[in-house]
Amino acid sequence: MTIAPGKPEIYRGTRIPSPIPTVLQLDQSLREDDDILQVNFGPNHPSTHGVLRLIVDLDGENVVSLAAVVGYLHTGFEKNMEQKTWWKAITYPERIDYVSFQNNELAFVLAIEKLLGVEIPPKASWMRMLLCELNRVHSHLVWLATGALELGAISMFWYCFRERERILDLFELCCGTRMHTRYFQAGGLAEDIPRGFFPECRAFTERMPGAVDEYETILNRNAIWLERTKGLGLLSAADALALGQSGPVLRASGVDWDLRKNQPYLAYDEVDFRVPVYYNGDVYDRYRVHMVEMRESTRIVAQALDRLEGMFGEPWIVDDRRFVLPPRHELHTSMESLIHHFKIVTEGYRVPEGEVYVPTESPRGEFGCYVVSSGGPKPWRVKFRAPSFVALEATATCMSDALVADLIAIVGSLDTVMGEVDR
C-alpha cells in the first residue's frame, strides 16, 4: 500500500479473520478448555451506543472470539420511504442517524436534486455547509463525551455537552427544532436564515477552539487515557480499505481520503481546511482525528459565516415551481398558487426516472444514498450506505489480542450509531 509513503506499517500482512471477515472465531484448541467463558456484551449495555450485542469468548481477560449481532434497532426506514412522497421522505434520513441528522438529510436531498438536475442558490449551498459542519462538531462532541465517559472520564461528558447545547440552540434558532431539523428542501432551504443567527453562530465559532483546548488539556496528558487508547484496536491501511472503512477510522489508519476534499460537493472547494491524517491506526489516533476535525469544522463554519453575511436578501431556494412550494404570501392572493401548493403537498412532485448514488462525508465517513426513481411521486428504492454499519465490520479485525477492558474503548472508537447500522 503506497498511500502513506515513508511511514512504517502498522502491522505486517492482514488481520482480517478468515473465512468470515467479520467474525473472530474461537481457536479449536481452546474450545476444549474449560476456562473459556462466553459473555453476551449487550444488547442492553450502557456503553454500546445503542443496542449492539457482541458475543465474546473470554480466556481469562483475553478476547478469543467475537461476533457482532446487529438489527435490534431495525425500523425499516428504506421500506417506509418507498411509501412516502419525495418531500415527505426527506424527514426519514435524519432519524436514521440521530447524531448527525443534517448530514444524512443532505445526502438524500442532493440525490433528489441530482435526479431533478437543479442548481441550488449559493446561499442555500453555503448555509447547508455551515449547518453540516456544526452538525459534525455536534456529532464528534457526542462521540468524545460518551467515549471518554465509557473509559471513566465522566467530567468530559459535562464539558462536551456544554458545547453541544450551544450547537443545538443554534439549530433551534435556525430551524425551530433542536434535532431532526428538516431544514433542507429539494432546491434549497425550507426558510430564510433568521435574524440573530449570525451573531450567535459567530460567538460559537469564537468559543469552540478554546473548548477543544480544554478537552485536550483534560485528555492529552492524562495517563489513564493514554494507557487505555494508545496501541489498541490496530487497523492497517490495507485492512481498512479492504473492509471498506471511511471517515475518521480510515484517516487514523494513514489514508488521506476525505470526500469534502477529494470529491467536493456543496462549496467545500471554496473553503480552506485541513484533513487530519494519522498513521498509527489505533484508538488514540482516531481520537486525534476527531479533535482536529472539530477545529477544522469550526474554521469552515467561520468562513461560511463570512460569506453568508454578505448574502443578505438573496434567494434561499431555487425558483422552480415544479417542486418548490409557492411562497406563503402568494397563497392569499392567487388561486393558481393555492392549487399548485395543494397539488405539491398532497400528490407530491415527480422526479425523473433514473438511478443515482450520492456519496457525502458524514461525521462517521462516507454516507451514500442510492436512489432509484421510476418517474413517480415516490422513490422506487432508497438505499443508504451507512458508515457505522461498515465500521462495525472492522470490530473483529481490531479486536485481535485485545483484553476485555479494551473492547469498550475499541468499539467506542469506531464511532458507530446503532440507528444508522440497523436503519
Added chain:
Amino acid sequence: MTYEGVPGLVETKEAYGETTLILDPARLREASFHLRDEEGFNVLADLAATDYLGWPQSKEQVAGYKGSAAGRNINAPGSWGLARLPDPRATRFCVNYHLLAIPDGRRVRVQVWVEDGDPVQSVVNVWPTADWHEREAWDMMGISFEGHPNLVRILMDDDWEGHPLRKDYPIGGEPVRFSGEE
C-alpha cells in the same frame, strides 16, 4: 476511461454523470477480481439490491432494465387498443456494487440482473466488506449469494419469514401479537 477489458461486460451506460457496467452474473467474481486488481477499485463502497417487480414504465431509463409491464398497448396503430405489449416479463432483481478507487477517486457502478431464486456469486473474497452487505441483501431482498461463508439474516430475526424490502411484501404486513385478530 473505458472498461472494455472487464470480463463478462454486457453493456456500459452513462447517466447523471455516473458510469454503470452491466455484467453477466456468471462471470461476476472474475470481473470483480479484474476491477480490483487491474482497474484499481480497491473499495466496495456499497452494495444495493433493487426489486423491479411492477416497474411502471416500459422505458429503459434505468441501466440494464429490459422489458416492460404486462398490459395492452393502447397506442399501437391499427390494433384498436388490443395489442399486447412485447416481453411482459422482465428480470426482477438488480444488484448494484458501488466501487471506489482510492486515491484517484474514480467511481463505477457494477450491476448484475437476476431472477428470483438465482444465486449471485459472492464477492467476499474480493472485498471482505461485502460480508455484511451481502447478508443484508439476502435478508431484505432474498437474493442468495453463492460462496458466502455465513449467509444468515442480519437485520431481521433469525426466524423471520419473507424478505421485507421486496415489492410484494406488504408494509405493516407482519402479524401483531396479542392484538385479538389472531
